[in-house]
Amino acid sequence: MREGEFRNPSGCAVAGVIDRSGRKMTGADMIAAIEVMHDRSNGLGGGFAGYGIYPHYKDFYAFHLFFESQKAQEETEAFLKRHFEIVYASEIQTRKLPAVSGEPVIFRYFLAPLPRKLANSHLPEREYVARCVIRINSEVAGAYVFSSGKNMGIFKGVGYPEDIGRFYRLDEYEGYAWTCHGRYPTNTPGWWGGAHPFGLLDLSVVHNGEISSYDANRRYMEMFGYKCTLQTDTEVITYIIDYLVRRQGLTLEEVSHVIAASFWSTIERKKEPARSQESLLRRMFPSLLITGPFSVIVGYEGGIMGLCDRLKLRSMVCAEKGAKAYISSEESAIRRIEPSLDKIYSPAGGEAVVYELYRQGGRA
Amino acid sequence: MELYIRPDYEIVRNESRCTVCRVCERQCANELHFFDPATGRMRADESKCVNCHRCVSLCPAHALKIVKTDDAYRENANWEAQTMHEIYRQANTGGVLLSSMGNPKPYPVFWDRLLINASQVTNPPIDPLREPMETQLCLGRRTVKAERDEHGRLKDTLPPQLKLSVPVLFSAMSYGSISYNAHESLARAAAELGTYYNTGEGGLHRDFYKYGKNTIVQVASGRFGVHKEYLETAAAIEIKMGQGAKPGIGGHLPGSKISEDVSRTRMIPQGVDAISPAPHHDIYSIEDLKQLVDSLKEATEYKKPIIVKIAAVHNAAAIASGIARSGADIIAIDGFRGGTGAAPTRIRDNVGIPIEMALAQIDARLREEGIRDNVSLIVGGSVRSSADVVKAIALGADACYIGTAALLALGCHLCRSCHTGKCNWGIATQRPDLVKRLDPACGCKQLVNLITAWKHEIEEMMGGMGINALEALRGNRLMLRGIGLTDTELRLLGVRYAGESL
Numbered sequence: 001m002r003e004g005e006f007r008n009p010s011g012c013a014v015a016g017v018i019d020r021s022g023r024k025m026t027g028a029d030m031i032a033a034i035e036v037m038h039d040r041s042n043g044l045g046g047g048f049a050g051y052g053i054y055p056h057y058k059d060f061y062a063f064h065l066f067f068e069s070q071k072a073q074e075e076t077e078a079f080l081k082r083h084f085e086i087v088y089a090s091e092i093q094t095r096k097l098p099a100v101s102g103e104p105v106i107f108r109y110f111l112a113p114l115p116r117k118l119a120n121s122h123l124p125e126r127e128y129v130a131r132c133v134i135r136i137n138s139e140v141a142g143a144y145v146f147s148s149g150k151n152m153g154i155f156k157g158v159g160y161p162e163d164i165g166r167f168y169r170l171d172e173y174e175g176y177a178w179t180c181h182g183r184y185p186t187n188t189p190g191w192w193g194g195a196h197p198f199g200l201l202d203l204s205v206v207h208n209g210e211i212s213s214y215d216a217n218r219r220y221m222e223m224f225g226y227k228c229t230l231q232t233d234t235e236v237i238t239y240i241i242d243y244l245v246r247r248q249g250l251t252l253e254e255v256s257h258v259i260a261a262s263f264w265s266t267i268e269r270k271k272e273p274a275r276s277q278e279s280l281l282r283r284m285f286p287s288l289l290i291t292g293p294f295s296v297i298v299g300y301e302g303g304i305m306g307l308c309d310r311l312k313l314r315s316m317v318c319a320e321k322g323a324k325a326y327i328s329s330e331e332s333a334i335r336r337i338e339p340s341l342d343k344i345y346s347p348a349g350g351e352a353v354v355y356e357l358y359r360q361g362g363r364a
Numbered sequence: 365m366e367l368y369i370r371p372d373y374e375i376v377r378n379e380s381r382c383t384v385c386r387v388c389e390r391q392c393a394n395e396l397h398f399f400d401p402a403t404g405r406m407r408a409d410e411s412k413c414v415n416c417h418r419c420v421s422l423c424p425a426h427a428l429k430i431v432k433t434d435d436a437y438r439e440n441a442n443w444e445a446q447t448m449h450e451i452y453r454q455a456n457t458g459g460v461l462l463s464s465m466g467n468p469k470p471y472p473v474f475w476d477r478l479l480i481n482a483s484q485v486t487n488p489p490i491d492p493l494r495e496p497m498e499t500q501l502c503l504g505r506r507t508v509k510a511e512r513d514e515h516g517r518l519k520d521t522l523p524p525q526l527k528l529s530v531p532v533l534f535s536a537m538s539y540g541s542i543s544y545n546a547h548e549s550l551a552r553a554a555a556e557l558g559t560y561y562n563t564g565e566g567g568l569h570r571d572f573y574k575y576g577k578n579t580i581v582q583v584a585s586g587r588f589g590v591h592k593e594y595l596e597t598a599a600a601i602e603i604k605m606g607q608g609a610k611p612g613i614g615g616h617l618p619g620s621k622i623s624e625d626v627s628r629t630r631m632i633p634q635g636v637d638a639i640s641p642a643p644h645h646d647i648y649s650i651e652d653l654k655q656l657v658d659s660l661k662e663a664t665e666y667k668k669p670i671i672v673k674i675a676a677v678h679n680a681a682a683i684a685s686g687i688a689r690s691g692a693d694i695i696a697i698d699g700f701r702g703g704t705g706a707a708p709t710r711i712r713d714n715v716g717i718p719i720e721m722a723l724a725q726i727d728a729r730l731r732e733e734g735i736r737d738n739v740s741l742i743v744g745g746s747v748r749s750s751a752d753v754v755k756a757i758a759l760g761a762d763a764c765y766i767g768t769a770a771l772l773a774l775g776c777h778l779c780r781s782c783h784t785g786k787c788n789w790g791i792a793t794q795r796p797d798l799v800k801r802l803d804p805a806c807g808c809k810q811l812v813n814l815i816t817a818w819k820h821e822i823e824e825m826m827g828g829m830g831i832n833a834l835e836a837l838r839g840n841r842l843m844l845r846g847i848g849l850t851d852t853e854l855r856l857l858g859v860r861y862a863g864e865s866l
Contacts, residue, residue, distance in 0.1 A: 006865060007842070009486040186486060210487040212829055213836030215843065223734045248510045254518070261833075263496045273517055280520050284508050286501075286835035287737075292487050293830075311495060311832065313488060 003194025011184035012208035013040035016297040018177035021323035027170025033333040035162035045183030045195040046164040047156025049204035050175035060110035064147035067105040072142030084111035099163040149202030156195035181206035204299040207234040212292030220287035256352035303356035312349030319344040325355035367452040371410040381427035388419035393786040416779035418788035461709035464782035474720035482828040492823035498833040503740040529558030535765030538566025541705030549807025551575035567629040586640030588630040602671035608702030608745035611675030615640040654690040669693035676722030681729035702745020706783035727760025750821035
């Protein structure tokens, strides 16, 4: 059995960092931070997302793919050629480590949608790309797109997160924001696709928890063309955020009022317009309320967001130091890379913490 | 000469306890108890007994019990006593057999073949006594596109919805089929609980307009009691296309139940049978239904959700899919075990499908077609406990209708003789001396108690699953497992077998 054929409840560690001035940092800090929380993982999954890491190819969609066979790669490349111009393709450079084994073939493609194909589809460009990703993942056996955004990349695999980070040589990439994930699944995932972060376009999600609303959320999202092939919470959370932000045009704060909505009794005590806006959001998207424990860090172009379930059943701390902002499951991870902080606090359940690049800071 | 049908029950009177107070005689509307001056003892004509337990319950000396007769025909697995009696009855009368309440036959009850999940280790259960637990919900259409005003705030473009504090509503029971006091109990309880009761097809008594905020009014094929004010008073309007107990046929309220008050409320002559036709004669197809939905919306200025109620039949999923595109806001589905005040026995016992199957298929079909948000789903027929409610919601329902369970809370003993109009418990009768036996204050209290108890139980089960809002349970089929089900049944219900891991 492999991930996708069963549900795999996981405990986890999450961490994220952003330099709001847009200054770049290598992945080394994130590796150091997640290593402190080693005991929150069990060696069955780890991964990272870096933003601003492909400045030379920033106008192209960077697809990261796992292939389990030559045939899967041939089939996928044929599909990619039918839908995209392949600007550059190569195997992702890795470092052989004894702690990381059983890796699939890992490739990277920089892509631009074929203009005529895109025009004929009558779809917005990002929708076109998202559908291509979902198609490869649900239809091509042995191929899996695990990263598909512009100027960002997800790197993940089965192992302890710090080992996965070194395996992918993340100390050689530079980005303005990083998130990472160490996984403690209750079952063996069986393949690398099950590791986190999970991403779609430039959106990436790392998540700690096991949501009790999973099947209600999944069955709702599948109405809109999303296919939950991995059966993980992180996958469905990513799709929910993608749907609400990209397709419904909600802000991230509004998203938090949908997925980690305040209790009705709390909403009633709020002042206008918060009261009517939050109650409207709950009535518009009741099936996207997420219950059960979760803490997530959402990465996207220009920012990161931390959010916990409304009962705060998972730990999360946020901290700031100058232009840098941190989100982590445990304070220790933040202290490891920045011992003296300007500010550190625990956000309340359902309270979205959004850290974005300064407006004049210039996007990387 | 009539064929003799032996009584099904025997009344056993403990003579050493009986004080000959004659309460049983006064309480029995079927007039079977009588005083025998010759012996100075009470006697009974058991051929009249419907086994409603009124005499047993009220006997101050606890001197009575009713037992199934042990008088036996020659044993025959194919021809049971009841089957024989029904033939005798038809041979005597030439008539269609009538029955009341839900299908009593031993068909499988799928609620009892479904098991609910609970959290262990990887995910904490939530204690409803210590943490908030949300059982409220809104019913209605939810399809929206986020639109913003000039301040960038989201505009409320949602159609009208019903707000409930618990996922349970009282289902349609008409004034006529049940009594004034039964209606008053339901109306008051609905108001107190923050839910809704349903007038059925018998119109709305003037006295109950004050409960309009908690009233769903029905528009059925007979159009009894339908007028502008009736529609405007209600919180929602239900178009009754069918009923689980009698799919494909209309209704028949005997003239004996059409009292002066009932006649005024229904706007029909007193003492004359009220017959509602099998179809709506303005609805012979789905496009006609859309016109009625639109007319009712037009008549009420688009302020009220429209419910379309159908019986669960073989093609329910496709029918529901059509209704979901008709402009209706809510679909109510009534399973083949649903109750009735009167139905032909053969229809009640043989037509329709179980609500569990209809619900699972309808919810799945609406999702496949991407139109689940067009409508909310209310299911009934029969929902017997809070566990049934939880299972229904996990299968995909928004809320449940209860009829029989509500009547039981009012004192009904399920003797299934509503059609005779002689309900000893004051529920399914219009005889003033019987109606007054049901005190609306007590009836209301018992209904409120029942639903409050269910609400606590629903909260406990939700908390166990680590779910603290009803919307996260809706359609959450991974929270269910089947037991004693075939592969086909599991497939249709969309659940895995007990023990099959996630």
